[in-house]
Amino acid sequence: MQRFNTHEVAIERAGNSVLRNTYGLLALTLAFSGLVAFVSQQMGLPHPGLLPTLIGFYGLMFATVRLRNSGWGLVTTFALTGFMGYTLGPILNMYLGMHNGAQVISSAFTMTALVFGGLSAFVLITRKDMSFLRGFITAGFFVLLAAIVASLIFDLSAFQLAISAGFVLFSSAIILYQTSELINGGETNYIMATINLYVSIYNLFLSLLQILGVANND
DSSP, X not given: OHHHHHHHHHHHHHHHHHHHHHHHHHHHHHHHHHXXXXXXXHHXXXXXXXXXXXXXXXXXXXHHHHTTTSTHHHHHHHHHHHHXXXXXXXXXXXXXXXXXXXXXXXXXXXXXXXHHHHHHHHHHHHOOOOGGGHHHHHHHHHHHHHHHHHHHHSOOGGGHHHHXXXXXXXXXXXXXXXXXXXXXXXXOOHHHHHHHHXXXXXXXXXXXXXXXXXXXXX
8 A cells, every 4th residue: 555655646746747847838938939929020020821830830840749858849849839929920910900909919818818727727626537538639620620621722701700619619628638637647748748738828819819809890
């Protein structure tokens, strides 16, 4: 029994260490990404476009996955989050050009913080196992991917609100699942955990921004 308890304590301590490292790195990457977005927005830099954005994102993501167990993984993590911050700047300028655009951005930011904080706190307090969401996340990924591809081929502007709502649910599910994996020992690499949470927060913010933007334009 003593050995079992000692083993459990060791696992819990390791999980707490990964959790602290994850939230520490997440805070730094969000701050860095926000700074890059601010500079990009202030300088009025153009958006790189869909294809360069996808190439940059998946290229840096692939590099981060390959280097996740080395110090270079931190470099590619900041490169990835900085690049996504750069792509956010032109989007913010587009919304700032709308009526009440600043209020829309502020509301989306506040809602993103509340959703992330609330979901994370729920899992951290209850310590619930959210592994049952794995199937939903897998299915949701392919459904949303198909919706994005279809929107590039056909005019699905009438369904953009539904797609954004889908991304809100999808991102929320990943936040719940990833946080659960951290506290229950399913995720042991804080770099990958940080990237997963960052991308979820990024997509959550953009989706809420689009939903509120549509509501603002009636």
